[in-house]
Amino acid sequence: MFHSVCQVPTAKVCGDGKPSRRGRSFIYRLKDEDQVPQQVCKMFFLSTLGYHPTNDSLVLSVMGKDISTPLAPPKDQRGRHAPANKLDQKPLHEHIESFHPSVSHYRRERAPWRRYLPSDISMKLMYADYIEKDNKCSYESYRKAVKSLNISY
Incomplete structure (x- = not known):
């Protein structure tokens, strides 16, 4: 044709x-x-x-519709849009950083990139505080965000 x-x-x-x-x-x-x-x-x-x-x-x-444009198949549009349920990580990371994780003085030589939170703060407490501020996120997503920032207890 x-x-x-x-x-x-x-x-x-x-x-x-x-x-x-x-x-x-x-x-x-x-x-x-x-x-x-x-x-x-x-x-x-x-x-x-x-x-x-x-x-x-x-x-x-x-x-095609226009005589001046070269004939080519249209560009594939699959995967070009962000999923509707994608979670914005920025407010999540800002909330985690508000607890001020710090580098342990014992582990500076062996694990210099790992940061620690005080022992009186738990993941459950941090997550409850995040949800209390009218944010929506699952516990698992919150836990993964803390892990991606290389923060431990």
């Missing part, structure tokens, strides 16, 4: 001297028995290929 149809700008002018609203015309070609392309009408072209003679929606979809 793509190689048998070519589009050209419309050369017609309306009766009042204005250019036609239709910006393009299609030329349909089929190869004869000597493999030479012959120009045919739209109805013959479509019915030869097994389509209804007046339904040219396939031709329009294959040939």
